[in-house]
């Protein structure tokens with residue numbers, strides 16, 4: 001298993017009130033697979049993905065990522081893991097506004113140990129001709145393509161996507177999902193994606209339904225469909 005999580009718990013304390021956000025999550029995902037996390041707002045999806053990506057820490061439980069027990073890493077090692085092994089894609093693209101498309105990607109490739117070639121990655125996301133544009137000169141879908149390029153240029157083992165199509169219209173969303181599927185195939189990158197959109201589950205090998213901080217259901221999909229055939 002590439003992701004192996006057992007009995008993961010997380011709570012937040014504000015004042016005297018402690019709220020349990022994740023109540024003993026268990027989940028697994030194989031290397032090279034696509035996993036989708038579904039669940040209502042506030043159910044703990046982002047908290048879960050942030051812990052898996054080393055942005056946040058759990059209170060207890062075990063998280064193995066490609067054999068590495070990330071819950072027992074010290075801060076320095078956890079930062080190392082996050083920088084080296086994880087690519088993040090968010091709903092809002094978080095590009096640096098005063099850098100060009102190419103520069104946004106190079107900033108990341110320059111601090112990576114074994115980056116992919118910037119031009120190759122730009123070609124993979126279909127943005128070669130926009131290399132010298134600034135983010136404000138791009139559509140939302142194009143900005144998301146650049147943020148995908150930025151996430152994959154460091155050749156991460158795991159791509160974590162938090163509502164990557166949340167701000168996009170139907171046809172642009174579909175092309176972004178197609179792109180993520182291509183990245184998964186081309187680079188063998190394992191992908192874990194949060195979405196509100198149940199239709200997207202059809203392209204996932206595993207679907208995790210989260211309710212109030214617990215996994216209510218896990219579906220294993222023997223026949224995934226290409227993103228271009230998703231209908232919603």
Ligand SMILES: Nc1ncnc2c1ncn2[C@@H]1O[C@H](COP(=O)(O)OP(=O)(O)OP(=O)(O)O)[C@@H](O)[C@H]1O
Nearest residue numbers: 012013014021039040041042043044045046047048
């Ligand atoms: N840093 C924090 N401090 C206190 N509470 C937090 C913190 N981060 C998240 N929460 C709370 O944890 C709960 C789960 O939040 P989370 O963002 O994980 O949910 P989600 O399922 O991703 O929701 P959405 O779909 O709306 O993004 C929410 O009630 C949220 O208010």
